Amino acid sequence: MADINSTPSLTCATCSKAGATNGSPLQKCGGCRTTFYCSKDCQKADWKSHRTSCKKQNSTNSGTKQNGNGNFQSSKATMEAMLGLNTTTWLYNRPEAEVYTLLIDSYRMRVEDEYNFRGDVDDDSIYGGGDPTKGFRRFLLEAEKRSGVLPSWWNAEKRNACVAKGDSKDHWSTLHCAVEKSDVQEHYKKPSMPMQLRMLAEEIIGSNVMAF
Incomplete structure (x- = not known):
């Protein structure tokens, strides 16, 4: 996950906190880069529900086509x-x-x-x-x-x-x-x-x- 500056409008997709418990900024998913988490544990907990939208968004952002083997x-x-x-x-x-x-x-x-x-x-x-x-x-x-x-x-x-x-x-x-x-x-x-x-x-x- 990549660090970003925490703002009041952003919350963790899993627990809805505005920032990490230790005061660190929220982090965004390294795949879609549009969904934010306060910790790796929250990202992991949300993965099953997030993975479909993450895949779709990542494909759109990358501008590449995925082949049958899953390679870009x-x-x-x-x-x-x-x-x-x-x-x-x-x-x-x-x-x-x-x-x-x-x-x-x-x-x-x-x-x-x-x-x-x-x-x-x-x-x-x-x-x-x-x-x-x-x-x-x-x-x-x-x-x-x-x-x-x-x-x-x-x-x-x-x-x-x-x-x-x-x-x-x-x-x-x-x-x-x-x-x-x-x-x-x-x-x-x-x-x-x-x-x-x-x-x-x-x-x-x-x-x-x-x-x-």
């Missing part, structure tokens, strides 16, 4: 062109440890986005309170199904090593710690890095986080 292809192509990025070759010609880190952080960004934008919580994630390595392993298995996304040296042994790295808590890219856009930008010293990680996750999962 024109938007994706535009972003790749802007970033000079090809998500099917982005991991190529990188050191093994760096590939592991990018996959871990791409998954962490996706988990964060699904919680913020859609109110979805995977039980096997830092938000669901379960074992985050299980959700990440499923993510890697999906990556293996996508032709050309992973480097040619990737195999089951490398997958296990990548999961093990994510399970470790002695470095920044750990599955046991949530991550936000600002954290990624600060860590990588690159403003566009969150978008690059998001696009890699979209390539792996097969859908835009805004597609419902």
